[in-house]
Amino acid sequence: MTDATPDLPLWTSLMVSFFLLVGAGLTLTGSIGFLRFKTFYERLHAPTLGTSWGTGGIVMASMIYFTVTQQRPVFHEILVGIFVTVTTPVTLMLLARAALHRDRSEGHPEVPGSSSLTETPETFIDQKKS
Amino acid sequence: MSIVLPYPLLTVALTVMWMSLNSFSFGHLVLGLAIAWVASAAMAALRPEKPRIRRPLALIRLLASVIFRDIVLSNIAVARIILGVPRHARRPGFMTIPLEMTSQTGLALLAVLLTGTPGTSWLEYNSNEGTLLIHVLDLDDEEALRDLIKNRYERTLMEVFE
Amino acid sequence: MSLVILSWSVTIAQIMLALAMACACVRMFRGPRAQDRVMGLDTLYINSMLLLLTHGIRTGTAIYFEAALIIGLLGFVSSVALAKFLMRGEVIE
Structure with a gap:
């Protein structure tokens, strides 16, 4: 950024800055929510802010910047975007199913039971086991 | 071939x-x-199940509208919930939705769409009864969400894959 | 002028991403359950991947992109393996 690009057009730097700040801001918001929400199932929603348009914004900024500075279309960053979009739901779904399974086997009262299992309302054993 | x-x-x-x-x-x-x-x-x-895409244009239109409209709107909504004081009491909760779709590719794509959108996450699909359990961050407009999933996502995916 | 704008916004974005990583780390240490820790790790690696992409813009070299791609690949596999372990108690059935 210092010596490789002596003259960068103003619109490029404005667009790159905009997408960078939007992406980083969304990611930070998602992580703050991840820290603040009270239950696991609410926390499941927070990181998707960072993986949807948080990643999208930063990938767009990187694509615009390298396309202008290298003077050829650079779009391999989109692979990171596609990869994150496809893989995050897999991780989150598996984690959600693991959490449901663990909560059900402990008889957690707030979790809807699977249809075959009859629920036994037991005491709240959330905080003890880690 | x-x-x-x-x-x-x-x-x-x-x-x-x-x-x-x-x-x-x-x-x-x-x-x-x-x-x-x-x-x-x-x-x-x-040997996975081989998907047949019947209407590629409808699929592309659905994906584009989800990425550039639904996900943007729900990003804004969830960011407001996290940062600002919500205008009403937020009510997170579970929701059960009956699905008619049986195509595995369609279900996988529906899972990616729902989980990729902040505010809704796919928890479990019961293939015997065809019901889907999701968790919603704000259950304020339950009917609108049910309508969105059933009438827009599921209908388009069924037209494309079945 | 345009370089000043760009360097300031890259710096601010890097600070924001570092704070996001700190949030994920705090959640990873606080728990309370194992699934919260795994999801904290997942968020942490995605944030670090974005930080590397931003660092690529700062230095103007494309090499950080490949590092980011590798972090993404390995992080996904490790999160899935940990989630499977939480569900069944073993990684490969």
Whole structure:
């Protein structure tokens, strides 16, 4: 950024800055929510802010910047975007199913039971086991 | 066709990925095609359910509208919930939705769409009863969400894959 | 002028991403359950991947992109393996 690009057009730097700040801001918001929400199932929603348009914004900024500075279309960053979009739901779904399974086997009262299992309302054993 | 090139879309996608990671030259086109052909032959050995895309335009339109409208709107909504004081008491909760779709590819795509959108996450699909359990961050407008999933996502995916 | 704007916004974005990583780390240490820790790790690696992409813009070299891609690949595999372990008690059935 210092010596490789002596003259960068103003619109490029404005667009790159905009997408960078939007992406980083969304990611930070998602992580703050991840820290603040009270239950696991609410926390499941927070990181998707960072993986949807948080990643999208930063990938767009990187694509615009390298396309202008290298003077050829650079779009391999989109692979990171596609990869994150496809893989995050897999991780989150598996984690959600693991959490449901663990909560059900402990008889957690707030979790809807699977249809075959009859629920036994037991005491709240959330905080003890880690 | 089916023996020589079992998954044409996968082969094309892998070749484009290879060339965008390296460079767009003739040599990388040949090398990428060779690698993509071997990879799709290996994929054929796993014998997954082969999806048939009936209406590619409808699929592209659905994906574009989800990425550029629904996900943007729900990003804003969830960011407001996290940062600001919500205008009303937020009510998180579970929701059960009956699904008629049975195609595995369609269900997988629906899972990606729902989980990729902040505010809704896919928890469990019961294939015996065809019901889906999701968790919603704000259950304020339950009917609108049910309508969105049933009438827009599921209907379009069923038209495309079944 | 345009370089000043760009360097300031890259710096601010890097600070924001570092704070996001700190949030994920705090959640990873606080738990309370194992699934919260795994999801904290997942968020942490995605944030670090974005930080590397931003660092690529700062230095103007494309090499950080490949590092980011590798972090993404390995992080996904490790999160899935940990989630499978939480569900069944073993990684490969």
